[in-house]
Amino acid sequence: MTDEDDRRTHPAWDTPRRLLHHRLFVLGLMLFAIVAIAAILAPWIAPTDPNKLAMRFKFRPPSEEFLFGTDNFGRSLWSRVIWGARLSMLIGSSVVAINAVAGTLIGALAGYFRWLDNGLMRVNDALMAFPAVLLAIAVTAVLGPSIADVIIALGLVYTPRTARIVRASVIVLREMEYVQAAIAAGAGHGRILRRHILPNAMAPLIVQLSFLFAVAVLTEATLSFLGVGAVPPTPTWGNIMAEGRQYISDAPWIIAIPGLALMITVLGLNLLGDGLRDVLDPRLRIQP
Amino acid sequence: MLGVLIRRVLGALPVLAIVSLITFGMIHMIPGDPAAAIAGMSATAEQIANIRTDLGLDQPVLDQLWHWYANLAHGDLGRSLLLGIPVMTATLQRLPVTLALSAYALVLTLVLGLGSGIVAALKRNTWIDQAAMVLAMIGISLPNFYLGLLMIILFAVDLGWLPTGGYVPLWQNPIGWLATSTMPAISLALLLAGLLARITRSTMLEVLRQDYIRTANAKGLPRRQVVLKHALANALIPITTVVGIIISLLISGAVVTETLFSIPGIGQLLTQAVLNRDYPMVQGGLLLTTALLVLINIGIDVCYALLDPRIRYDG
Amino acid sequence: MKHEFLASLLLFGLASAANAEPFKCPHVGGDLVFGQEANINTLDQMASATISTRNIAMNIYETLMTRDENNNPILELASAMTEAPDHLTFTFKLRPNIVFHNGKKMTSADVVASFDRYAKVGNQRSILNNVKGWDAPDAETFVIHMKVAQPTFIESLSSFSVPIVIIPAEERDVPAMQLTKPIGTGPFELVESVPGSFVKLKRYDGYQPNTAFEQKTGFGGYKQACLDTVTFRIVTEPGARVAGLKTGELQAVEDLPTKSVPDLKKDPNITILPLLNWWIQIAIPNTSAPPTDNVTFRRAVQAALDMDEIMDAASDGNYKLNVGFQYPNQPDYTDAGKATYNLKDPALAKKLLAESGYHNEPVVLLTDKDYAPMYNSALVMQQELQAVGINAQMKVVDWPTSVQMSQVSDTSWNFFFTGWGTQPALGALATMQFLADPNAVYRPKGDKGDPELIAAWNDMNNLPEAKDRQAAYAKMQQITLEKVFAIPFGSLTKVQGTRANVKGFVPFRIPRMSNVWFSN
Numbered sequence A: 001m002t003d004e005d006d007r008r009t010h011p012a013w014d015t016p017r018r019l020l021h022h023r024l025f026v027l028g029l030m031l032f033a034i035v036a037i038a039a040i041l042a043p044w045i046a047p048t049d050p051n052k053l054a055m056r057f058k059f060r061p062p063s064e065e066f067l068f069g070t071d072n073f074g075r076s077l078w079s080r081v082i083w084g085a086r087l088s089m090l091i092g093s094s095v096v097a098i099n100a101v102a103g104t105l106i107g108a109l110a111g112y113f114r115w116l117d118n119g120l121m122r123v124n125d126a127l128m129a130f131p132a133v134l135l136a137i138a139v140t141a142v143l144g145p146s147i148a149d150v151i152i153a154l155g156l157v158y159t160p161r162t163a164r165i166v167r168a169s170v171i172v173l174r175e176m177e178y179v180q181a182a183i184a185a186g187a188g189h190g191r192i193l194r195r196h197i198l199p200n201a202m203a204p205l206i207v208q209l210s211f212l213f214a215v216a217v218l219t220e221a222t223l224s225f226l227g228v229g230a231v232p233p234t235p236t237w238g239n240i241m242a243e244g245r246q247y248i249s250d251a252p253w254i255i256a257i258p259g260l261a262l263m264i265t266v267l268g269l270n271l272l273g274d275g276l277r278d279v280l281d282p283r284l285r286i287q288p
Numbered sequence B: 001m002l003g004v005l006i007r008r009v010l011g012a013l014p015v016l017a018i019v020s021l022i023t024f025g026m027i028h029m030i031p032g033d034p035a036a037a038i039a040g041m042s043a044t045a046e047q048i049a050n051i052r053t054d055l056g057l058d059q060p061v062l063d064q065l066w067h068w069y070a071n072l073a074h075g076d077l078g079r080s081l082l083l084g085i086p087v088m089t090a091t092l093q094r095l096p097v098t099l100a101l102s103a104y105a106l107v108l109t110l111v112l113g114l115g116s117g118i119v120a121a122l123k124r125n126t127w128i129d130q131a132a133m134v135l136a137m138i139g140i141s142l143p144n145f146y147l148g149l150l151m152i153i154l155f156a157v158d159l160g161w162l163p164t165g166g167y168v169p170l171w172q173n174p175i176g177w178l179a180t181s182t183m184p185a186i187s188l189a190l191l192l193a194g195l196l197a198r199i200t201r202s203t204m205l206e207v208l209r210q211d212y213i214r215t216a217n218a219k220g221l222p223r224r225q226v227v228l229k230h231a232l233a234n235a236l237i238p239i240t241t242v243v244g245i246i247i248s249l250l251i252s253g254a255v256v257t258e259t260l261f262s263i264p265g266i267g268q269l270l271t272q273a274v275l276n277r278d279y280p281m282v283q284g285g286l287l288l289t290t291a292l293l294v295l296i297n298i299g300i301d302v303c304y305a306l307l308d309p310r311i312r313y314d315g
Numbered sequence C: 001m002k003h004e005f006l007a008s009l010l011l012f013g014l015a016s017a018a019n020a021e022p023f024k025c026p027h028v029g030g031d032l033v034f035g036q037e038a039n040i041n042t043l044d045q046m047a048s049a050t051i052s053t054r055n056i057a058m059n060i061y062e063t064l065m066t067r068d069e070n071n072n073p074i075l076e077l078a079s080a081m082t083e084a085p086d087h088l089t090f091t092f093k094l095r096p097n098i099v100f101h102n103g104k105k106m107t108s109a110d111v112v113a114s115f116d117r118y119a120k121v122g123n124q125r126s127i128l129n130n131v132k133g134w135d136a137p138d139a140e141t142f143v144i145h146m147k148v149a150q151p152t153f154i155e156s157l158s159s160f161s162v163p164i165v166i167i168p169a170e171e172r173d174v175p176a177m178q179l180t181k182p183i184g185t186g187p188f189e190l191v192e193s194v195p196g197s198f199v200k201l202k203r204y205d206g207y208q209p210n211t212a213f214e215q216k217t218g219f220g221g222y223k224q225a226c227l228d229t230v231t232f233r234i235v236t237e238p239g240a241r242v243a244g245l246k247t248g249e250l251q252a253v254e255d256l257p258t259k260s261v262p263d264l265k266k267d268p269n270i271t272i273l274p275l276l277n278w279w280i281q282i283a284i285p286n287t288s289a290p291p292t293d294n295v296t297f298r299r300a301v302q303a304a305l306d307m308d309e310i311m312d313a314a315s316d317g318n319y320k321l322n323v324g325f326q327y328p329n330q331p332d333y334t335d336a337g338k339a340t341y342n343l344k345d346p347a348l349a350k351k352l353l354a355e356s357g358y359h360n361e362p363v364v365l366l367t368d369k370d371y372a373p374m375y376n377s378a379l380v381m382q383q384e385l386q387a388v389g390i391n392a393q394m395k396v397v398d399w400p401t402s403v404q405m406s407q408v409s410d411t412s413w414n415f416f417f418t419g420w421g422t423q424p425a426l427g428a429l430a431t432m433q434f435l436a437d438p439n440a441v442y443r444p445k446g447d448k449g450d451p452e453l454i455a456a457w458n459d460m461n462n463l464p465e466a467k468d469r470q471a472a473y474a475k476m477q478q479i480t481l482e483k484v485f486a487i488p489f490g491s492l493t494k495v496q497g498t499r500a501n502v503k504g505f506v507p508f509r510i511p512r513m514s515n516v517w518f519s520n
Helices: A003-009 A015-021 A023-040 A077-112 A114-129 A132-143 A147-174 A177-184 A189-226 A237-247 A253-280 B002-029 B034-039 B045-054 B061-073 B087-122 B127-141 B144-158 B174-209 B211-218 B223-261 B266-275 B279-307 C002-018 C051-060 C108-121 C153-157 C238-247 C258-265 C295-304 C307-315 C346-356 C372-387 C399-406 C422-426 C428-435 C451-462 C466-482
Strands: C031-036 C065-067 C073-075 C078-083 C089-094 C131-138 C141-146 C188-194 C198-203 C229-234 C270-285 C363-368 C392-397 C415-420 C487-499
Touching: A015 A023, A015 A253, A023 A077, A023 A253, A077 A114, A077 A147, A077 A189, A077 A237, A077 A253, A114 A147, A114 B002, A114 B279, A132 A147, A132 A189, A132 B002, A132 B223, A132 B266, A132 B279, A147 A189, A177 A189, A189 A237, A189 A253, A189 B144, A189 B223, A237 A253, A237 B144, A253 B127, A253 B144, B002 B061, B002 B279, B034 B045, B034 C399, B061 B279, B087 B127, B087 B174, B087 B223, B087 B266, B087 B279, B127 B174, B144 B174, B144 B223, B174 B223, B223 B266, B223 B279, B266 B279, C031 C051, C031 C238, C051 C188, C051 C198, C051 C229, C073 C078, C073 C153, C089 C108, C108 C131, C108 C141, C238 C258, C238 C487, C258 C270, C258 C487, C270 C307, C270 C372, C270 C422, C295 C346, C295 C372, C307 C372, C307 C487, C363 C372, C363 C399, C372 C392, C372 C415, C392 C399, C399 C415, C415 C422, C415 C487, C422 C428, C428 C451, C428 C466, C451 C466
Parallel strands: C031 C229, C363 C392, C363 C415
Antiparallel strands: C065 C073, C078 C089, C089 C141, C131 C141, C188 C198, C198 C229, C270 C415, C270 C487
16 A cells, blocks of 8 residues: 555544644744734733723833833733734634535535536636635625624635635545445445545645635735724724824834734744645645 | 637636626625715715715615616626716726736746746755745735835835835836835735745746656756756746736735725725725626636636647647 | 895995905916815716815806805805895896806806706705796896795805806706716816816816905905916825825825824925814714613713813814804804813713613714724713713724614614714704704604704794894704703814915815915
């Protein structure tokens, strides 16, 4: 048996070990972990209410008293950025969850049942034809400007891409000998999908989902920055940067710091994704 | 070849039909009153109501849909509520702006991306390679509006070399156009150049391993000839597919960049249209933009087919 | 109003007889580029209430009657107006030798056609509700016949909100919003319009100034076009307007952000021109939805508010406290009800709160994120209410959605944040219209307004003597403030700016390009 067959029929228990030996993966994991842990610990490390106005403290640059400085309403930027991290984590993970479920469902159905493929993919392609940001703006406008609605909107915008990836794997896997054998033996479709096809389609999906987390966080920031995401005063990183934009010459830290946080998160996730791809599915690998 | 092209275009039509339906449905589901947006802040209820009637917004939705399709059939996309001019005119006015900016960004992307990707592949595992890949990584992780804001802080506010925003058309004043388009183009290009660099490097490495390259090297052909003629030519095929994705990302990225730098392009036009409930503009504009993207993708597929004789007859 | 108008007419007549020195351009020539903040969707003035349209169109068009610098009605295209003793007929004598931009001489037939069109497409055609009809007995005379006597008719007719501009008779049947090439009688004519980009005007050489005046005043007066061309360029980004003024690319700018003013003031090439009383920042309660349906609760809210803190945040410090719905420089101004204004008394608020039986129900502050003053004032008000124990929550949407929501009486909002700009500038009548039936902004239950308030409103409209109408207005303002049907926070100052070599530019409701010249 070749390495590839080996990986297919045995769950890769040695995958975590190989991941942890991948330098860039570990770096990415650490960067992401910093943000994620800060988000989880928000109520303890950032106890000040991120929305509390304190006009007499407005426009303070970063100092000992205000680690990240204050904004035009005197709100602590440290609080706002940390609670913003919470929101980013929430949004990223929710969009990933939606995509994992909906994308897999649609992709699997389209790839497995040929008669469903055409119809599903037409609608899929139609959704994918829209520039992502514009579609997100329109859907958010329809649903409303709450965090939940932004999550649904982003889920909707990116599911077609995930579905395509799952579908591609399923189509290839469906033709595999052992799957054909199972069909000939009379196994039910559900069982075949669950036991033979989906587990082996996971690798590209997982890679895609890790990049998707980054894209979701980034797109949400873009939406808030444009003023079409979660409404102020919700402290998403995009909102903080949008509100800080008019004070760009007086108080550049209002923009600089959340942007940096955003960049660290996205960089960490991209490195993570690269590492996962290298280990899980070398066919997709960017050469070492 | 022609057959492939025709089939592709025909295949795109149902997609566009669905796109138009989705667009119409979505924009009409957005709460809020376009008449209120147009009338402005101080308007009374009567004034808003009159505007609504004047613009035909109080008709039943299905009637509006029917009218839109009927007009669409003879090429009339309707009239922008906000700008008062035909949708087609507004789109054609703004399109060259976005195209010029995208072209500038695309040139930067290709030069930076292909350049660093090729160099990284040739100098594999040296510090040049590492540095290039780190930069590429940072490029794809840096949010483009953040980069834009940082550039504004540095080059416009602090140094005063470039304006903070605005736009000078290319044909009016090329220098002014360069001045107003450089920061937006860079903020668009960096992410895409990073993507392109990584993929170029990977593809080049893949190709350089191939037997025919080793043969060419063994034959003693100059390195440069090997690289340019054989490796690059074969690497172009997968790279072309990426360019298709890049163009689509350019339009997406243009939305933010144009808003940030106050550039009157298609991205900004459509964003404002959605925000102001300019129904005809969104419907027509999104349809046109999507159609354009579909056409571009078909074009990319054609290029792909031309470059790779193996797939030419597969359609 | 009426007596004041006749008095001002007399005064101007005397003045022009005694001192006939009309304005003369110290320097003729030059091209001015004006940075306008909002897009225009049409130049069809009759069909539009938008400020950005009026900015441009009212340099091109003129009307039968308009308002002067202090908001009094004055004649513009008419040289005389007589009101019949029974108040049912108004006869206008038109000024002679007025020529349209297309070379055609203006006659009463054009005025008739203009009124005909306005009655069909006019955005505020309800001002003609009490009019039976109009006709032209001869080429220089135009007569309006009323169904019933309306003491406030001249005030409405001269309103600049959606003016009845005089257009050539050929354009009578052009549908609404489709008059794309305006032809008027004003000092400037249209050269080119590129929507979303700019509108260019040039001096109209055949312009006939109104010799009953010496200077421009309000929307009328003696106007002269000293500039060769004026380009209204759409510059929606505040930062870009500031930059344009600094580099001289823009010679005048409609609106400058307050933050930029200290820096600009230091520049000797720039003149800062504050325009006081641009709009009243205001919050309107929903009296159909609990707990704002309870007047004691509303009074508790009113008592808790610190207007300085709110207006400071709303305007970045550029404001004036203001009692009521008119400004001190206006003839209608009254401070009736001032005992309710700017109380900033948390103890009183808590006492009233307890009296009202409030039990921590959510109070929704409906505001929008498109206008910073609306958003900022809501944010500060939320804090001030929370400080006295009111469960105030923000609902932030965008402007079109907030307007839509505010017009519905359901329970999704308790306070709606907006600004009243044009109406207070027009006068007390136009402003109090917001509080009248039907569709009063405070959403009274069953759409039936407070009887006391409505009685005062009717008096404001129907009492024959001007001073009685003014007294009725004072009463209406007092009732509104005491029963908290509206909470005006204060007035916002708009800051305009020009290059130092631009002279004669006096900020007003529109950027008036007449009697403006370059000093070099």
